[in-house]
Amino acid sequence: MPDKTITYEGLTPGYKFPPAVYELGASFVSKYLKAVDSVGDGFVPPLAITACAIAAMTGSIPLPPGTIAIHASQELEFFKLVPIGDTIECHIGVAQKIARGKMSMLILEIEVFDKGKEKVQSGRATIALPT
Amino acid sequence: MLTEIQEGKALNPVVRHITQEKINLYAEASGDFNPIHVDESFAANTPLGGTIAHGMLNLAYVSEMMTSAFGRSWLSGGKIRAKFKEPARPGDTLTINGKIDCVEQKDDVSYANCSFECRNQKGEMIVAGEAIIKLSSDKR
Numbered sequence: 530m531p532d533k534t535i536t537y538e539g540l541t542p543g544y545k546f547p548p549a550v551y552e553l554g555a556s557f558v559s560k561y562l563k564a565v566d567s568v569g570d571g572f573v574p575p576l577a578i579t580a581c582a583i584a585a586m587t588g589s590i591p592l593p594p595g596t597i598a599i600h601a602s603q604e605l606e607f608f609k610l611v612p613i614g615d616t617i618e619c620h621i622g623v624a625q626k627i628a629r630g631k632m633s634m635l636i637l638e639i640e641v642f643d644k645g646k647e648k649v650q651s652g653r654a655t656i657a658l659p660t
Numbered sequence: 661m662l663t664e665i666q667e668g669k670a671l672n673p674v675v676r677h678i679t680q681e682k683i684n685l686y687a688e689a690s691g692d693f694n695p696i697h698v699d700e701s702f703a704a705n706t707p708l709g710g711t712i713a714h715g716m717l718n719l720a721y722v723s724e725m726m727t728s729a730f731g732r733s734w735l736s737g738g739k740i741r742a743k744f745k746e747p748a749r750p751g752d753t754l755t756i757n758g759k760i761d762c763v764e765q766k767d768d769v770s771y772a773n774c775s776f777e778c779r780n781q782k783g784e785m786i787v788a789g790e791a792i793i794k795l796s797s798d799k800r
Contacts, residue, residue: 557689560685560688560689561689561690563685563689564682564685564686564688564689564690564717565686565717565720565721565724566676566682566721567720567724572735574720574723574727574735575723575735575738576716576719576720576723577689577690579716580686580689580690580691580692580714580716580720581690581691583690583692583716584690584691584692585691587692587694588691588692597694597695597696597706597708598694598696599696599715599744599747600714600715600716600744601743601744602741602742602743602744603715603716603719603740603741603742603744604739604740604741604742605738605739605740606738606739606740607734607735607736607737607738607739608736608737609736610732610735610736659707
């Protein structure tokens, strides 16, 4: 997923990261459920899907040296359940980029589709980058 | 799950203790190894002064409360808006509370509008937000 050619300056509204594909197998779901102290019900927890999208996103942002990225807010809408073992595709784009004094904010749009190209969830994440 | 969807009804709270081990497990499961979460010496030298839990780990606890209250109506028809107000740190105990603020009808479909908050043992607000759940027919 990471686009090695993009720089932080190049992340402008409208930029789309290359899509990231994940196979949500039983071992992933089991690890996720253990990490969040939860029990499953045969489907992939929606926030496990979001976790993949967020990880793909944070791994793709080319941060200026010495910068830390802090998740400031999250909006999500869930449309359908995903069975364990299915594959998803995460699409992430830059909606806004804001600079306020010593703080930069990236607002990113997330859309996740299943293997039938049906939308599974969508959302918006705000990432704060104190400099 | 809730047997009755009523305005003002409190959701069953969720209480979770944050440890570095849980944060590391979450990093491994999600693939998010941002050093602010997993590298204690790196994090100690940032303005945050130490590692913090992933915001999405804290939000997973909120989702657990919503799942417990609304089941599949939440999992495939939920909408959430959350602000991460303060970081949760290893050693924190988080308590997530929520309630149904109102139930609305739109185009013959019922929606439960909820508010929630997650606080640490000192009462500091870690996450706050709202959720809307499209209720299935058995919940109307």
